[in-house]
Amino acid sequence: MYFIVPAILLFVIGWFVKVKKVTWLISGHNTSSKTEKEKYDVNKLCQYFGNFIYILALITLVLAGASMLFSDQLELIVWIGVGVLTITIVAGIIYLNTGNRVLKDKD
Numbered sequence: 001m002y003f004i005v006p007a008i009l010l011f012v013i014g015w016f017v018k019v020k021k022v023t024w025l026i027s028g029h030n031t032s033s034k035t036e037k038e039k040y041d042v043n044k045l046c047q048y049f050g051n052f053i054y055i056l057a058l059i060t061l062v063l064a065g066a067s068m069l070f071s072d073q074l075e076l077i078v079w080i081g082v083g084v085l086t087i088t089i090v091a092g093i094i095y096l097n098t099g100n101r102v103l104k105d106k107d
Contacts, residue, residue, distance in 0.1 A: 002074075003061070003063045003081070004064045013025060017046050018049075021046045039103055044101065059085055063077060
């Protein structure tokens with residue numbers, strides 16, 4: 001039950017970024033200079049980052065279900081959730097920042 005609100009919030013943020021292209025929700029992009037922002041393909045950036053937020057929301061939703069099913073093991077579920085979310089966030093940040101995935105093509 002404790003994870004429902006964060007899961008919904010993450011889904012909403014993911015939708016805003018992926019569908020509505022609300023780039024000010026992307027940390028670092030909103031404070032970049034105009035010349036720095038021009039290096040990035042906004043559509044790719046919003047697509048990748050929106051999907052990343054959806055993955056975090058899905059994990060949080062699974063944690064919500066697990067906390068309802070196994071309420072007597074809530075502390076264990078929270079620790080597992082923190083671990084899974086931490087690993088996912090670190091891996092996602094590494095993935096998004098390597099391989100020039102969101103830079104504009106140099107055609």
